[in-house]
Amino acid sequence: MPASASSGRTDGRAARWAGQRERRRREFVEAALRAIREHGPDLSTERIAEEAGVARTRLYKHFTDATDIHRAIAARAVELINTELAPLWDLHGSPAQMISTAVDAHIRWLSENWHLYRYLSRLSLSGPDAVNDVKSTIGEHLTVLFEHYLAAFGLDTRVAAPAAFSVVGLVDASTAQWLKDTRGLEHAEFAGLLARWVWRIVDDTLRAGGVELDPGAPLAMPDLAFPSARPEPG
Known part of the structure; x- marks a missing residue:
């Protein structure tokens, strides 16, 4: 079998695993957000796993540790806040x-x-x-x-x-x-x-500065280039 063909299959499996891992990470993060909204801010990995319907150990197949989980939740929260505001x-x-x-x-x-x-x-x-x-x-x-x-x-x-x-x-x-x-x-x-x-x-x-402005008078909204959102916590 040509080495290039074997390498291609290996790369394909790696890409599929990476995609699956990222999808599962997103699912766990969404489960964590639901748990926070329902149960409050004292969130544990056990509560996240329970909300996601998996064993706690399954979480650590997709996250390095609890800190990694919390950082992913924070990053997603920033996305949601920026959208809702x-x-x-x-x-x-x-x-x-x-x-x-x-x-x-x-x-x-x-x-x-x-x-x-x-x-x-x-x-x-x-x-x-x-x-x-x-x-x-x-x-x-x-x-x-x-x-x-x-x-x-x-x-x-x-x-x-x-x-x-x-x-x-x-x-x-x-x-x-x-x-x-x-x-x-x-x-x-x-x-x-x-x-x-x-x-x-x-x-x-x-x-x-010597300027008195009527708070009820319309102001033209300028065409401004606003700064992009800050980088997500990573």
């Missing part, structure tokens, strides 16, 4: 409308994925910091947006990044605390408060 990348209307849309999208995602958020937050203490990756992605997008408008108004664009990341930190931290203890604040009431606080940051930044 897509409205943040296409803001339009007046400043008030853009802020309300962004704030509501963030609150809704955290409300619907609170267990996953807590899981990722705990994971960041000893592994990939998926939560920070997502917040950084949002902050980078807002920085580009802020830089455009500051430049259009003839203001100092150096403050764009600090302002953008302060907004992200405010919304994320406030929402996380609200979800732990709403203190009787309904979603709409809380979202309105956050939107007002965010506008105060934006308004103060503009007024410091």
Whole structure:
């Protein structure tokens, strides 16, 4: 038998195994995400295996160790978060409308994925910091947006990044605390408060440069090249 034919079959088997292994990894990760949503952030490999309907030892045929499993979950979570927060990348209307849309999208995602958020937050203490990756992605997008408008108004664009990341930190931290203890604040009431606080940051930044903007007046959405999402934790 020609050596090339034998080598071809070997390469083909290796490719099929790699594809099967990757497919199974994805299936186990999806099972883990279901388990987190149903049972909470205290996820064990036993719980993942139970959700996937396999023995725990089967997991380690497709993952190096528990850390590898958690990193794969974090990477998939970042993909899902970036997709579900897509409205943040296409803001339009007046400043008030853009802020309300962004704030509501963030609150809704955290409300619907609170267990996953807590899981990722705990994971960041000893592994990939998926939560920070997502917040950084949002902050980078807002920085580009802020830089455009500051430049259009003839203001100092150096403050764009600090302002953008302060907004992200405010919304994320406030929402996380609200979800732990709403203190009787309904979603709409809380979202309105956050939107007002965010506008105060934006308004103060503009007024410091002598610009007074009507929050209810439409702003043209610029055609901007936003930075791509940050690399997945690997």
